[in-house]
Amino acid sequence: MARAALTRQRVVEAAIGLADATGAEALSMRKLGESLGVEAMSLYNHVRNKEDLLDAMVDAVYAEIPLPDPAGGWRDELRPRYLATREVLLRHRWAIPLMESRAMPGAANLAHHEALLACLRANGFSLTQAAHAYSVLDGYVYGFVLTEKALPFDGDDVAEVAQAMLAQFPVDRFPNLAAMASEHVMQPGYDYGDEFGWGLDLILDGLERARRDAG
Amino acid sequence: MARAALTRQRVVEAAIGLADATGAEALSMRKLGESLGVEAMSLYNHVRNKEDLLDAMVDAVYAEIPLPDPAGGWRDELRPRYLATREVLLRHRWAIPLMESRAMPGAANLAHHEALLACLRANGFSLTQAAHAYSVLDGYVYGFVLTEKALPFDGDDVAEVAQAMLAQFPVDRFPNLAAMASEHVMQPGYDYGDEFGWGLDLILDGLERARRDAG
DNA sequence: ACCTGAACACCGTTCAAGT
DNA sequence: ACCTGAACACCGTTCAAGT
Secondary structure, eight states, rough: OOOOOHHHHHHHHHHHHHHHHHHGOOOOOHHHHHHTTGGGGGGGGTTSSSSHHHHHHHHHHHHHSSOOOTTTTTTHHHHHHHHHHHHHHHHTHHHHHHHTOOOOOOOHHHHHHHHHHHHHHHHOOOOHHHHHHHHHHHHHHHHHHHHHHHHTTTTTTTHHHHHHHHHHHHHHGOOOHHHHIIITTTTOOOOTTTHHHHHHHHHHHHHHHHHHHOO | OOOOOOOOOHHHHHHHHHHHHHHHHGGOOOHHHHTTTTTTTGGTTTTTSHHHHHHHHHHHHHHHSOOOTTTSOOOOHHHHHHHHHHHHHHHHHTTHHHHHTSSOOHHHHHHHHHHHHHHHHHHTTOHHHHHHHHHHHHHHHHHHHHHHHHHHTTTTTTHHHHHHHHHHSSSGGOOOHHHHIIIIITTTOOOOOOOHHHHHHHHHHHHHHHHHHHO
């Protein structure tokens, strides 16, 4: 019994699995072929080249984010959608740096922005206001997850990393960073991810205010 | 006359110039050596490896961003600083995707966050409020520039790209995107970069409100 | 129509050898 | 102390050859 026939979808799914497990740097056509039980060159029957594969991977990530319902209230629709966006992006940590290099948006990306705009406009946002809203919300979620990934606040090794940093950079040169680390970040129960909801609500409040003032 | 002696700083500067000109993907140790009139292997006398070089490049970008003055008003200090951050990141478009993979922050990065926290705390922000402010502002600026780079709204070819997109994805399936393109984005004088200031002011307004309500 | 082996033009990095 | 040439283990991608 041979393995199931290769399809574009199977190739893309395997690539996402490999990137999730080992990071985007470790994703090579040769290793991807191996994980599918096939020579690397066979993949070229299903994707044009590696760029085409990366495009498809990014669009598959967009497809995981639930669409807002234009018939719902804009804030009730958008808030959970952006919380979900953060979770999806954390699940596929390789995706954000890839997004900047994709020239042409994929189908799932377009479907998302269409639904987002439809929801805003159905709730009284003008085109100008909708452009503002889209721009600040999308910017925030991508940047937050990027920052979140880069910060050493992740997981249980906060204390060790903080210690290493403080050892390298003396406390007296960075008193505010030291205070932030010891008196805030390292306090029990602190989770940097909680900052996401705080900033999201700040932005949604601002958008609500702008919508009211103009409408 | 031989070329000036190689130093770590010269290597990092040449690498930044090469990345600015040709993108991060095109930056290889071999090409970097060539641009310095030296074999690739010589570079290893000045940087530990390519990761070390990328760390130094990212920190050099941070060093280009002006520091806020803790003695100034927080909003007067932070607003121009974040406008400048956007400009620096646009000048070095390869930097943002690199930031997520840097585990250990460099000296310029630490100096920035120290000055930022000092300015906020000198202006009455608690540690908790300062963490909120840092998180939402940094997330926003990195994400905005990432989005800005990915969007095809850049330069003079807006019309062509929009046309190509509409050709590929029929207007009747994406009526709101089509309206946004033709009635807003493609209007004379529209500049997506202007959205940055709008969102920045929205966030600063929200932070001011949070500071007042708590203080 | 799909898969493969060999080949090409690249990578980052090591190491012993030069000066 | 710094630079180099050869070498190693990788890349993405092509192309003619197989089935």
